Amino acid sequence: MKVGIDKIGFYSPKFYIDTSDLAIARNEDPNKYLIGIGQKKQAVIPNTQDVVTMAANASYKIISHDDIDKIDLIIFGTETGVDNSKSAAIYLQNLLSLKSSARAFEIKQACYGATAGLQMAKEYIINHPDKKALVIGADVARYGINTPGEVTQGGGAIAMIVSSNPSIASFDGDSTFHSDDIMDFWRPLYSTEALVDGHYSNNVYVDFFKKTWKEYNDKNQLSIDDYSALVFHLPYVKMGIKGLRAVLSEATEDKQISLKNEFNFSKTYNENIGNLYTGSLYLSLLSLINESSNLKYGDRIGLFSYGSGAQGEFFSMKLEKSFKNAKSINDLNNLIANREKLSVEEYENIFNQWLPIKNIDIDLNWQRDDSTFFLKSIKNSQRIYSSRLEEK
Template structure:
C-alpha cells in the first residue's frame, strides 16, 4: 500500500485530521498520486492538480496541511498509540526479602511490590528508547518522516550535555527527517509529563505542521544497598500524539503544584544513586497531591458547574514509586472528598473519618490512625478505580518518568473494551518538587489508533511472562558491575544477547572518548546505517 492523502469533513466544521485522503465509504485509495513515499510529506505543485481532480471526482475535499486553517471545535488531542519496553531481566521481591534479611512481607506487603526489572550491562536508557521508538513506528506503520516533534522525559543522566533525543534522531536521519522539534525534559519523575504537555501543546498550537508528536519516557531506577534498593525498576514508554485520539486530554481541568524541597535529588554526578529523605518525600508527595486535587476540583467546578468527587472519574492513575504509596494516595483523595463534601460518603464511612475532620494538614500527614481509617474507607473504591492501573508498576517497579504512563498502559490493557466515554484522572509527581493532576477522556478510536489495538500491541501479559528471573545474588552482582561501569570509558560489553528479543537495541562498547555504540539484535548493521526496516514498509497511517 503506497502513500495517500487524507481529509475529513465533519458536520459543523472541517477538521484537518491528516495529510491523507479518506474515502467516505471507508475504502482506501492507494498509489493515486505517485509511488514515492516522500509524497506523504511533500506536496509539489505539479501533483496538486492531479490530487484536486481526483478528490473532485469522488466528492472529497482536499486539504493541504501546509495551508491548514484549524477551525474552532474539539480536536481531541491526545495519545493515539502506545508501546512499552522493559528489560527481560528481573528479581522477585519475596526472594530479595530473604536475601536482604528483611522481615517477611516488608517488600511484598510493606511496599506492595511483586517484582523488579533492572538493566544488565547491555541495556540503558538510550538502548531502551531506541527499542521502544522503533517498535512503535513499526507496529503502527508510521513513517519516520511523519514525526514533527520528539520529546524525551528522563532523569537518568548518561551525558550532561548530549540529550537522549539526539540519539533517537538516528532513526529519523535515515529518512532525511531532521526537521524534528523538541528536546529532553528533566526533573525527577516529572520529565515525561512535561514532555507530554509539550507535544500536546504543540499539536494544539498555530505552530503545528500537521505531523505527529512523539513522547518517550525512559529511566533506570537504581539505589545503593539498603532499604531503598527494592524500589528500583526500569522501562521505556513511547506515545504517539495527535488529534482525534482515543486517549484525549481534558486540558481545561489541569491542576499544578510546584515548590522547592530536598526530598530526593542526585547531587553526586559521579554516581547514579540518589540522596533520599524517604519520610519527607512521602509527605511532599501527599502534600502535592492535596494541592493538585484542590486546584483540579476548583477548575472542574468552575467549568462544569458542579463539585468534583472521585465518583466523577472512572479510574485514577498515580505516579508509582511503590504500590503502598498509591494506596495511601487514593485514600487521601477519599479523605479530601469527605472534608469537601461529607454527603458523598455513606453514613458508616463518614463516621470512620469524622474523628479526623479537625486535623491540620501537617497533623494529617503524620497520623497513622487517619491513614488506616481512610484506606479502609477507600478500599472498595480502590479495587475498582485504581487496581487496574497497578499491573506494570507492581511487576516492574519504579520506572521514574515512565511509571505514570506504564500505569496508564495497564488500565488500557486491562479495561480497553469498557473504556469508551470514561474519564481517567492522572497524578504526576517529580521530587524537588513538580506535580500536576490532569485527566483524559477515552474514545474507541479508529484502527489502528483504537483502544483495542493499543491493548493488543501492548501485549503486557506475554511480555511479563517472557522475562527471566535472576537470583538476588546475580542481581546484586549485576548492580555492582553497573556501579563500576558508571561514567567509565574504553570498555566493551559481553554482547551476550541470548536473553534479548529480536529487534532489541543493546550497548556494545564505550570508546576512549566516551562515545557509546549500540547494535540491534537481529541486524548486522549498527544504528545510523540502513537497518531500521522501513524501506519496504507500507505507509498507511499518518498526518
C-alpha cells in the same frame, strides 16, 4: 479538535528478581516488601541497556511509516541521562531513523519529565494538528545494594505518540500544578545511585496531590464522582495507595469500592516491573487500560504526576473509542511473563556491572542481550549503539 495519546509502547529488559527472594536475602519478612511496599517483582537492567536503548525498544513497537513521516517533535523525559550535554532524544532520533527536520531534546525534573513533555506535545499538536510528537519517559532506578531503597528499584521505558484525533485518550481541559524547592530525593552528579528522604518524600507527594486535585476540581467544577479511575505516579505501589486514600473520603461507599478496584488494575504492571521514574505514571495508565474490563469510551481518568525536588501536576483525560488494543495487551503480558528470573547473587552481579561515571573504553557482552536495540561499547567516551537489525 481532540488531542491526546494515540499509541503507547513499553519496554523493560528480560531480567527480574522476585522481591520475596530479596527480602529473605536481606533478613526481612517478605510481606514487608509485598504488602508494606506493594512490590512483587523488580526489573533488573543490564549494562547493555540504558535509557536510549530502552526508549528505542519501546518506540520501535508502535511507530509506523506514517508516524515517521509526521513526527517532528521528539521529547525525552529522564533523570538517567547518558550525557550532560547531548540529549538522549538525538540518539533516539538516529536509532529509529526519524526525520532530521524535527525538534529533539531532553527534559529533566526527577520523575516529572515525561509529563512536562506530554504537556508540551499537547500544545504543539493543537497548533500543528497534521503533525505528531514522540514523548519518552525512560529511567533506571538505582539506590544501591542492601539499602532502604533497594526494593524500589527497577527500570524501563514508556513511549507515547501524541496526535490529533487520538486512538487512546484525549486531554480534558487544562492541568493544575505546584512546585517547591525541597530536598526529598536527588542524585548528585558523581553518583549513579539516588539519595532520598523517604518519609519526607511520601508526605510531600500526598500534599502535592491533594493541592493540585482540589485546584483542578474547583477550576473545572468537578468532583470525585466525575472520575472513573485515578492513576498515580507509582515509584512503588504503596505510594499511590496513600494518594488515593487521601481523597476517598469525598466519595460514597460504592464509589470508593469502584476507585479501589480500578486502582488495583492500574498497579498490575508496576508491581511486577518496579520503579520507572518518569515512566511510572504512564505504565500505570497503560496497566489500567489493559487490565480493567469496566472502562468505556468517554470515561474520565484522573492522572497525578510527581517529580521530587519537587513538581506535582494533576490533569485528566477521556478515553477514546479504540483505547483497548488487543496487540498491546498480548505483547506486554508476554514481555512480563517471559522474563528470566535471577537469583539474588545474579542480580547483585548485574547491578555491580553498571557503567561507572568515569572515562573508560569497554566492549559489552551484547550477545546475551536479545533486544532489538542495545549498547555495544564505549570508545573514546562515545556510546556505540547498535541493533539486531544491523547485526543480521
